[in-house]
Amino acid sequence: MNADDRTGPRPQGFSHRELREMLGAHVLGALGEPETVALRAHLDGCASCRADLEELAPLAGDLRLVDPDRAPGPVAPPRELGVRIARAVAAEAVLREHRDRRAVRRGRLRAVLVPVAAAAVAAVVTAIAVLPDDAPPPAPAVAFEQLPLRPLDPAVSADTATVVPHTWGLEVRMVAAGFGAGQTYRGIVRTTDGRSLPAGEFLGTGAKAVTCNLQTAVLRADAVDFTVVDSAGRTVLDLPLPVVRAG
Ligand SMILES: [Zn+2]
Structure with missing residues (x-):
């Protein structure tokens, strides 16, 4: 106000x-x-x-x-x-x-x-069907989660990621910068039962921000953490995934 x-x-x-x-x-x-x-x-x-x-x-x-x-x-x-x-x-x-x-x-x-x-x-x-203004407000959408990214490498800058829970797995969308130009980075998802599974790859673009859309066959409910590792296996970015109820 x-x-x-x-x-x-x-x-x-x-x-x-x-x-x-x-x-x-x-x-x-x-x-x-x-x-x-x-x-x-x-x-x-x-x-x-x-x-x-x-x-x-x-x-x-x-x-x-x-x-x-x-x-x-x-x-x-x-x-x-x-x-x-x-x-x-x-x-x-x-x-x-x-x-x-x-x-x-x-x-x-x-x-x-x-x-x-x-x-x-x-x-x-065209606009999607517009409801009357007095329509009752629905519960907040939880299909998308906006979660904080934690850079573990001082060169990497990142803010939040959008996590999308698909029926076939989960998807992490993020914009980040500071990944070594031309270097390969891998996404890894850790599961509730302790496995680490691949979640896509991308090439670093240096100071230029890179928009990544990384996917994995791990369901959101089975995932506890998403990380990005560099070619040496060093974790440079972490995205803790809060527990969600299986749906
Ligand atoms: Zn208004």
């Missing part, structure tokens, strides 16, 4: 629905300035949108990974947002992947995850 006169439920003539639809683009940094200003002002005064934003924020990394060419239809002409959008995103692709997970409750997330337009193509994937 602040004393800014612009705060309030519907600044600058945007409808509440329009403001809610901006949340997805907002977490991707894909909103133009007027929309950003309007949305920030609105968020100051709207607990509901703040809650939506909180749920969306951890998905931002996943949305950025969506390939626009694989974006699900239907594709509609750009509306107000389209012209300003700098990045191709199809939020529904991510949501569709996880739709059947009981942890992702129907409704609110999908309602606010408005797919955004493709940079060059300017195609806007």
